[in-house]
Amino acid sequence: MGSVLTKTLVEQRRALLWWAFGLIAACVLTTAFYPSIRENAASFERLLESLPEGLRKAFGEDVASPAGYLEARLFSIFAPVLLLIYAIGAGSRAIAGEEERMTLDLLLSTPVPRRQVLLDKALAMILATTGLGAVLALAIAVTGPPFDVSVSVANIAAAAANCVLLALAFGALALLVGAGTGRRSLAIGVAAGVAAGSYLIDVIALSVGGLTWLQRLSPFYYYRAPGAIVHGLDPVDAIVLGAITVVAVAIAFGAFEHRDLAP
Amino acid sequence: MSTSAPALAVEELTKSYGRARGVVDLTFSVERGEVFGYLGPNGAGKTTTIRTLLDFIRPTSGTATVLGLDSRRDATEIHRHVGYLPGEFGLYERLTALEHLRYLEALRGGRHETAIRQLAERLDLPLDRRIASLSHGNRQKVGLIQAFAHRPDILILDEPTQGLDPLVQQTFYRLLAEVRQRGGTVFLSSHVLPEVEHVCDRVGIIRDGRLVTVEDIDDLKSKSLKMVEIRLAEPAPASAFERVAGVRDVVAFGDRVRITMAGPIDPLVKALAQHEVVELQSRESSLEEIFLTFYGAGEASGG
Numbered sequence: 001m002g003s004v005l006t007k008t009l010v011e012q013r014r015a016l017l018w019w020a021f022g023l024i025a026a027c028v029l030t031t032a033f034y035p036s037i038r039e040n041a042a043s044f045e046r047l048l049e050s051l052p053e054g055l056r057k058a059f060g061e062d063v064a065s066p067a068g069y070l071e072a073r074l075f076s077i078f079a080p081v082l083l084l085i086y087a088i089g090a091g092s093r094a095i096a097g098e099e100e101r102m103t104l105d106l107l108l109s110t111p112v113p114r115r116q117v118l119l120d121k122a123l124a125m126i127l128a129t130t131g132l133g134a135v136l137a138l139a140i141a142v143t144g145p146p147f148d149v150s151v152s153v154a155n156i157a158a159a160a161a162n163c164v165l166l167a168l169a170f171g172a173l174a175l176l177v178g179a180g181t182g183r184r185s186l187a188i189g190v191a192a193g194v195a196a197g198s199y200l201i202d203v204i205a206l207s208v209g210g211l212t213w214l215q216r217l218s219p220f221y222y223y224r225a226p227g228a229i230v231h232g233l234d235p236v237d238a239i240v241l242g243a244i245t246v247v248a249v250a251i252a253f254g255a256f257e258h259r260d261l262a263p
Numbered sequence: 264m265s266t267s268a269p270a271l272a273v274e275e276l277t278k279s280y281g282r283a284r285g286v287v288d289l290t291f292s293v294e295r296g297e298v299f300g301y302l303g304p305n306g307a308g309k310t311t312t313i314r315t316l317l318d319f320i321r322p323t324s325g326t327a328t329v330l331g332l333d334s335r336r337d338a339t340e341i342h343r344h345v346g347y348l349p350g351e352f353g354l355y356e357r358l359t360a361l362e363h364l365r366y367l368e369a370l371r372g373g374r375h376e377t378a379i380r381q382l383a384e385r386l387d388l389p390l391d392r393r394i395a396s397l398s399h400g401n402r403q404k405v406g407l408i409q410a411f412a413h414r415p416d417i418l419i420l421d422e423p424t425q426g427l428d429p430l431v432q433q434t435f436y437r438l439l440a441e442v443r444q445r446g447g448t449v450f451l452s453s454h455v456l457p458e459v460e461h462v463c464d465r466v467g468i469i470r471d472g473r474l475v476t477v478e479d480i481d482d483l484k485s486k487s488l489k490m491v492e493i494r495l496a497e498p499a500p501a502s503a504f505e506r507v508a509g510v511r512d513v514v515a516f517g518d519r520v521r522i523t524m525a526g527p528i529d530p531l532v533k534a535l536a537q538h539e540v541v542e543l544q545s546r547e548s549s550l551e552e553i554f555l556t557f558y559g560a561g562e563a564s565g566g
Contacts, residue, residue, distance in 0.1 A: 002369040102353035109347040110370040260320040
């Protein structure tokens with residue numbers, strides 16, 4: 001524990017184990033049901049037909065193929081939300097957590113500058129979320145084949161990376177609000193609120209025409225299309241998601257550097 | 264870092280928090296090798312001053328320097344030379360005391376494990392216990408150890424004896440004496456006069472965000488007042504005691520007399536001999552009473 005980065009990660013090791021365990025369980029439960037879903041593909045297709053167009057697109061189409069199935073069951077909402085919850089938690093704890101628990105004074109009384117603390121905390125969030133993304137990809141790659149869920153490892157990795165990028169964008173937002181205000185619940189609230197709002201915007205824009213401009217403000221738009229598990233990672237979409245994280249962390253540096261800290 | 268600069272100095276330092284109290288126009292300095300007490304009631308602005316020196320809060324106007332280094336520009340360099348104990352602080356609950364202390368020392372780029380163990384032994388802190396299971400006093404010891412372990416040139420301690428039992432306080436005073444011996448500087452805040460009297464060379468008194476005075480401890484001691492409450496068998500007028508040497512104030516009501524006095528109590532005892540005394544109680548005046556007597560409530564407030 002010689003740095004803020006290693007200490008933050010070491011402190012998270014038990015929580016990360018549970019998260020990894022949960023992700024693996026979710027993957028197994030998803031892949032194990034694929035054979036029965038495939039058998040009833042026709043009726044599922046009919047069920048999907050009955051959904052409004054926006055929701056249908058949000059869930060993905062062609063649910064009978066392995067990639068389409070993973071898209072609909074795992075990557076449309078479940079996996080990104082899990083990683084998002086972790087990242088928002090880590091981002092909100094980064095500075096605001098230390099400040100609210102009044103450990104920040106002692107930490108910053110050492111010769112470690114504020115910007116270094118923030119950088120280490122951001123890196124810890126990025127590394128841990130990426131690690132969970134790797135667990136997710138690995139779990140699908142390992143538990144898929146026995147149940148005929150055969151998708152190329154490259155596409156699985158692309159879909160997991162896409163999840164990680166989306167989660168980090170909102171995690172970085174939570175880190176920014178926490179670093180700027182020192183209030184953890186506000187950081188969680190803002191990041192979760194913006195996430196839910198931008199998901200809704202994307203889904204609504206899918207069914208209502210003429211909202212394309214609004215849709216493009218939603219990170220979920222860049223996450224969803226064109227479906228990384230089916231088509232691989234779109235470089236432009238990935239760059240947009242990554243840029244949100246970079247910009248949010250950059251603003252966080254300024255906000256944290258220039259404010260008074262709570263006693 | 265200038266070698267001739269004072270250990271610590273604030274110049275026309277003002278910090279305003281909207282309507283809440285901050286500090287107003289503070290100017291004072293602490294010389295190297297000095298043990299300086301920063302005395303004032305709770306909420307006077309002691310913590311605000313200290314946290315400005317460490318760059319946790321930024322001055323509205325004025326400057327704060329440590330060893331000639333600017334608190335804003337050179338915060339990191341200042342932190343290298345300072346051991347700091349906050350007035351209130353949290354610790355990482357899941358770590359053991361040793362892990363916690365190791366972490367903070369590692370961030371200082373040093374291994375001070377021997378110093379940590381020695382200090383823990385002297386203060387009687389169980390190092391292998393988790394922070395979550397430590398009493399308030401033991402947490403305060405963790406705070407003290409992390410401040411002292413790297414042998415800083417300057418110690419900035421905010422209400423350091425809070426929560427320490429008297430035995431541990433004695434050890435703490437010995438630690439201060441050792442710092443003084445090796446030429447270190449100590450800046451400690453307190454709201455209790457006896458503590459400051461016990462360890463400090465000089466004292467700055469702050470009230471309502473303003474510096475009331477900076478004095479040598481001996482001068483301050485001479486101002487220390489006694490409150491004497493007497494019950495007499497027969498009522499006596501206040502005038503009977505007003506001329507007695509050292510008496511500052513007399514209030515007489517019925518058979519009771521309350522006298523505020525400075526210096527030895529002997530002249531009063533001699534004067535009392537002419538009356539029949541039923542009961543006599545004497546106590547040291549509180550800091551608040553000294554403020555009121557010497558600086559006047561109206562004069563010192565208004566921050």
